[in-house]
Amino acid sequence: MGDKKTGEIWVIAVLKEFEGRGIGRQLLHLVEDWLGSEGWKEIWLTTDINESLRAVGFYRHEGWVDWKIEHGDRYMKKVIEPGAALPYPFAVPDHSRSPNRTKEQGTS
Numbered sequence: 241m242g243d244k245k246t247g248e249i250w251v252i253a254v255l256k257e258f259e260g261r262g263i264g265r266q267l268l269h270l271v272e273d274w275l276g277s278e279g280w281k282e283i284w285l286t287t288d289i290n291e292s293l294r295a296v297g298f299y300r301h302e303g304w305v306d307w308k309i310e311h312g313d314r315y316m317k318k319v320i321e322p323g324a325a326l327p328y329p330f331a332v333p334d335h336s337r338s339p340n341r342t343k344e345q346g347t348s
Contacts, residue, residue, distance in 0.1 A: 242271040244278040249285040259294075268302055276322045283320055286313040 241250040249271050254264040275283050287295045289309055296314065304316040 242275050242283075244275065244280075247275055247280040247283045249275070249283060264298065265302065272318070272320055276320045279322050281319060281322055282317055284315060284317040286315050289314045 242248065243250060249268070252264055252268050252271065254267070272283060284307065285299070285304070287293070287299065289312065290296070299316050302318075304318045307315040307317045309315070
């Protein structure tokens with residue numbers, strides 16, 4: 241999940257039994273790309289300050305850099321290319337603009 245108003249990534253979580261399959265990386269890239277499509281050039285997140293936790297290394301491996309430590313949180317940021325295409329074999333469809341939506345699906 242991300243916040244298009246602030247450019248912050250809120251949550252990327254994968255159950256331990258599903259780690260190592262690229263799921264977290266795909267989720268992270270989807271949120272990064274979505275924020276880029278919303279016009280953000282630099283995005284940010286917070287994680288634990290503990291260097292031994294997997295999250296810190298995961299984000300660094302994905303191009304994130306330390307920004308600051310504040311109030312017990314590690315802030316990391318990443319420069320992205322706004323509007324970059326998804327480099328994945330799939331994309332999340334945006335059904336909110338589909339002409340086939342019915343009233344029951346949330347259109348008026």
